[in-house]
Amino acid sequence: MIAETRGPVRTRYAPSPTGPQHIGGIRSALFAWFFARRHGGQFILRIEDTDQKRTVPGAIEMILESFDWLGMDIDEGPLQGGEFGPYVQSQRLELYQSCARQLVDSGHAYKCFATAAELSEMREAGGGYDRRYRDLPPQAAAELEAEGRPGVIRFKMPLSGKTVGQDLIRGQVEFDNTQLQDAVLLKSDGFPTYHLAHIVDDHYMQISHITRAVEWLPSFPLHLRIWDALGWDKPLFAHLPVLLNPNGKGKLSKRKARFADADGTSVPVLVHEFIQAGYLPEAVINFLANIGWNFGDDREIFSVAEAIARFDLKDVNPANSAYPIAKLDWLNGQYIQAADCAYLAGLLKPVLENAGYQVDEARLRKVAPILKVRLKTLNDVVDMAGFFFDDWECFAAPAPDILMQKKMDVEATRRVLQAAGPTLASMKDFSHDQQYLVMKALAKELGFKNGQVFGTLRAAVTGQKVSPPTFETMEILGQAESIRRIQLAEASLNAET
RNA sequence: GGCCCCUUCGUCUAGCGGCCUAGGAUGCCACCCUUUCAAGGUGGAGACACGGGUUCGAGUCCCGUAGGGGCUACCA
Numbered sequence: 065m066i067a068e069t070r071g072p073v074r075t076r077y078a079p080s081p082t083g084p085q086h087i088g089g090i091r092s093a094l095f096a097w098f099f100a101r102r103h104g105g106q107f108i109l110r111i112e113d114t115d116q117k118r119t120v121p122g123a124i125e126m127i128l129e130s131f132d133w134l135g136m137d138i139d140e141g142p143l144q145g146g147e148f149g150p151y152v153q154s155q156r157l158e159l160y161q162s163c164a165r166q167l168v169d170s171g172h173a174y175k176c177f178a179t180a181a182e183l184s185e186m187r188e189a190g191g192g193y194d195r196r197y198r199d200l201p202p203q204a205a206a207e208l209e210a211e212g213r214p215g216v217i218r219f220k221m222p223l224s225g226k227t228v229g230q231d232l233i234r235g236q237v238e239f240d241n242t243q244l245q246d247a248v249l250l251k252s253d254g255f256p257t258y259h260l261a262h263i264v265d266d267h268y269m270q271i272s273h274i275t276r277a278v279e280w281l282p283s284f285p286l287h288l289r290i291w292d293a294l295g296w297d298k299p300l301f302a303h304l305p306v307l308l309n310p311n312g313k314g315k316l317s318k319r320k321a322r323f324a325d326a327d328g329t330s331v332p333v334l335v336h337e338f339i340q341a342g343y344l345p346e347a348v349i350n351f352l353a354n355i356g357w358n359f360g361d362d363r364e365i366f367s368v369a370e371a372i373a374r375f376d377l378k379d380v381n382p383a384n385s386a387y388p389i390a391k392l393d394w395l396n397g398q399y400i401q402a403a404d405c406a407y408l409a410g411l412l413k414p415v416l417e418n419a420g421y422q423v424d425e426a427r428l429r430k431v432a433p434i435l436k437v438r439l440k441t442l443n444d445v446v447d448m449a450g451f452f453f454d455d456w457e458c459f460a461a462p463a464p465d466i467l468m469q470k471k472m473d474v475e476a477t478r479r480v481l482q483a484a485g486p487t488l489a490s491m492k493d494f495s496h497d498q499q500y501l502v503m504k505a506l507a508k509e510l511g512f513k514n515g516q517v518f519g520t521l522r523a524a525v526t527g528q529k530v531s532p533p534t535f536e537t538m539e540i541l542g543q544a545e546s547i548r549r550i551q552l553a554e555a556s557l558n559a560e561t
Numbered sequence: 562g563g564c565c566c567c568u569u570c571g572u573c574u575a576g577c578g579g580c581c582u583a584g585g586a587u588g589c590c591a592c593c594c595u596u597u598c599a600a601g602g603u604g605g606a607g608a609c610a611c612g613g614g615u616u617c618g619a620g621u622c623c624c625g626u627a628g629g630g631g632c633u634a635c636c637a
Contacts, residue, residue, distance in 0.1 A: 078637090112637065114636090115636050115637065117636085118637080178635095180635085183635085190562085192633070215635095231566095239564080243563075243565085244564095244633095248635050250635085251635040252635060257634090257636085257637085258637050277631090278566060278567085278630080278631065279631050280631095281632080282631070282633075305566090310572080312630095314630080315630070354573065354574080355573065355574090357574095358573085358585095362585040363585090363586095364574095364585080364586050381574080383566090383567050383629095384630055384631090385573065385574090386573080387572090388572050388588095389572095390573095390588060391572080391586075393587095394588085437598095438599040440599090448599095469597090503596090504596095515595085515597075518596045519596075522596075522597060523597090528597090530599090531597070531598080532598090532599095533596055533598095536596095
């Protein structure tokens, strides 16, 4: 049984500012965020930029944008401030340095002067760093120091025994201390390593639950020892499962923005790729929440508020998961279907504009409802309904092969178009259901199947084989324009033959 | 290699010793509906990695094997 912590729940997401946000990291952050919100606690963003070489400018902005888009609000962080700041590690150097000194003074850590050459030699010999500076006599250390020999501070890992830790998701985990090396705490450039920095920060920022990916599990015992050496109360830990590539092979790539799955198609991995691909943030959150955790009640679709009300770190599945990206299309489609039309129209507008269309908002509001059930992503609107926003004057009739329906030849197609034009023109009420009735009667009269007539009209009026429903489309285009297009189709058919 | 973690349909998952002839979702297939495409409806194929224990009883507990993932940096 794991003891509950007292005090407020405070969780954090602590990315390195190395570039665009990876969906795997976001999922970890989501769980931390759910947990904090569930308990009325705080969610903190901390930037871990202790590796100067990997830090890229603008990355913090990208991180913030990602959270903003997803609707994951941050209580404390570099932008929002907070009483435990600064929230960027490079601005907290003295703190880490003094903690490192404290550890040296208390005999828990030591100065190590191993050179890069020595280190690589040891590595080649196998076994890694051999602790050769661990028990250096004080004078010898002082001499090297005086020589100006650069060095690092390493932690003195116990040479024997075990370290046991409690993980919220996996229960008790045991490690043999002899397996651990004397990890570097403070680098020769004065920057701390992750091992030191995160502990110092999690302590001073009063983090109650450390959530992080499983790849940190092997260094868990080291961290536990450091917490103890510093004499601090430990938070609770949860090592989260990670996302694997869709084929189950290897961790979902962080380096490559995209990669090919089994079918050779590339899948979105970075947050901005989800935006570009036309996914809704609500759908992405829902999608991520369903990996490694589940709502219960066999429900796949749920709101953020509902998830928060139920979420618990204890319920997270310890196993890694293949990235089930195919499910996102379905989920996104469900969200689009359920979306409010005005909201959807607002999302569709920029997509169409980016594709080069001039968007009339009133028209878009009419189009959105008939699109809902057939869009998987926002981007689908371009192919499906872009024609609504083309310059109508410039509409050109489609080629005969688009016009001609199943089991119809040119002559049959011409007959349909010729008959439909005047019939539609004679209508007083041009609503789609009225059109349906009239065209159904026409099909019967001409001896064609409904689909043949309707399909011909669809092609004539949209220029496409696949489109929103024909009569709804004609209703939006208007009677005059619809008839004009049908005549255009007829003319082009005559010209072609 | 050493150490650690993980293992239920193709995939995401439910299952916390008897409710399991293993449930849901997605994907796939079929049929229905139908105004193309979708959506929707109905149905279908599809899993407890393997071997030992423990137990009256194991998908559920233990051990081993196999497989997968991770760590093994002055990166996080």
